[in-house]
Amino acid sequence: TTVAYAATPVEDSVVSKEHIAAVAAAIHDLLDNEEEGDLGPTLVRLAWHASGTYDKESRTGGSDGATMRFSPESDHGANAGLHVARNALEPIKKLFPDFTYADLWTLAGAVAIEHMGGPNIVWRPGRHDAKDASECTPDGRLPDADKGQVGATIRHVRAIFNRQGFDDREMVALIGAHALGRCHTDRSGYTGPWTRAPTTFSNLYYKELLENTWTLKSWDGPDQFEDPTGDLMMLPSDMALVWDRDFRKYVVEFANDEEAFFKAFASAFQKLEENGVSALNNSAASGKPWYQFW
Ligand code: DDH
Incomplete structure (x- = not known):
């Protein structure tokens, strides 16, 4: 595409709509150019597993923090293979160092869904990256495929x-x-x-x-x-x-x-990605959701 990937400066985790559009375009490009043709689904799964640890009672877990970067969460059985998606996004993180992993992973899920012909997902920035494993959630928050009966x-x-x-x-x-x-x-x-x-x-x-x-x-x-x-x-x-x-x-x-x-x-996917995110910055003063800027 013709989109320039120069990152707009980010202040106080306020990312501009141009910045988001550029990251989204880079994700679309990644999906256009990958060899196997099956990265999109794995990106969706990364966004889901990053978010689906949320517990509404304790208000812990969720996409905020991107704690799957750290062991033990990266080693939880449910997350096996998701390093493929995390690694694929690494070059984009390098291009946009101010964009948090937590925002990048969730935006990638939303963009991948759109890329594969799905609905536009309203996506809003504002997630922080945890400094270490202390915010990791315990194993067992994501579903097992079989409970035997x-x-x-x-x-x-x-x-x-x-x-x-x-x-x-x-x-x-x-x-x-x-x-x-x-x-x-x-x-x-x-x-x-x-x-x-x-x-x-x-x-x-x-x-x-x-x-x-x-x-x-x-x-x-x-x-x-x-x-x-x-x-x-x-x-x-x-x-x-x-x-x-x-x-x-x-x-x-x-x-x-x-x-x-x-x-x-x-x-439901917007809710999934926003569960537990305390500092959502919907600075689209127009009230328009971010996807309308992509
Ligand atoms: Fe899933 N999922 N999922 N899943 N999932 C797997 C793959 C993918 C369960 C188990 C598995 C959701 C719900 C559940 C995607 C999205 C979503 C695999 C295979 C298992 C196992 C992994 C592998 O071998 O690579 C279970 C159990 C549940 C449940 O709800 C009980 C939800 C809610 C989503 C979502 O996105 C909202 C996607 C996409 C994949 C394909 C990944 C790939 O690499 O391909």
Whole structure:
């Protein structure tokens, strides 16, 4: 692109809209130019795992601080493989040293979603970077894919997202991000994609969930489900969304109405990325969300 990457000076963590636009353009460029074509989904997962540690009771965790830079959080099992996304963003951090990691990771998630055809996510700056591991959250705040039994897995998914302040419809919307990307055996132990278009943001995840007969895959790895072709997969925690009557209602809604999904996802993802961020600087005096400047 023709965008110049000269960073605008940042004072008191107030970043200008030009500055944000330049960082967003650099992220778009990164996604245009990467070899494998599958960085986008991993960037979305980085933003989610950076944010999804939030606990509304203690008001700890969340994207503020970018504590996943530090051990032990970087070594938590759920974060295996996310160094790929963190490292990919490093050159952009070098170009824009005043932009915090916490802002960069969350902006990258929002830009990646847009890049892959998803809705614009309202994104606002103002996150700080923790100085050391003292702000790291304990292991276990991010969801496990399997609790061994149907009921326990359903309860686990609901509990993890309730802790962050999400209701059933918001959680079903957020998990629709599994339209993107895939499982890697060397990261999570699971294998395969959820959809046949894993670099396009869409409501296909819900359609696949409803339209296929899912059976347990027979292999040496952890329990996961496969469609009749064996090409697509679902985790037990994905199946929870059709096993549970209240979740399933929203799976049906989003499978039938992509616009409703995009809208619900955009607002839930903004909430996810802003949970626990105390110093959000919405200096868009016009009241326009930042994405309108990209
Ligand atoms: Fe997820 N996810 N996720 N997920 N997720 C994995 C990959 C991706 C769970 C487990 C896994 C969300 C919710 C859940 C993305 C986004 C989101 C993998 C595979 C596992 C396992 C990792 C690997 O092997 O590389 C579980 C459990 C839940 C749950 O809710 C119970 C949410 C809410 C999001 C979101 O973005 C809002 C994305 C994107 C990927 C693909 C990553 C990639 O590298 O490709």
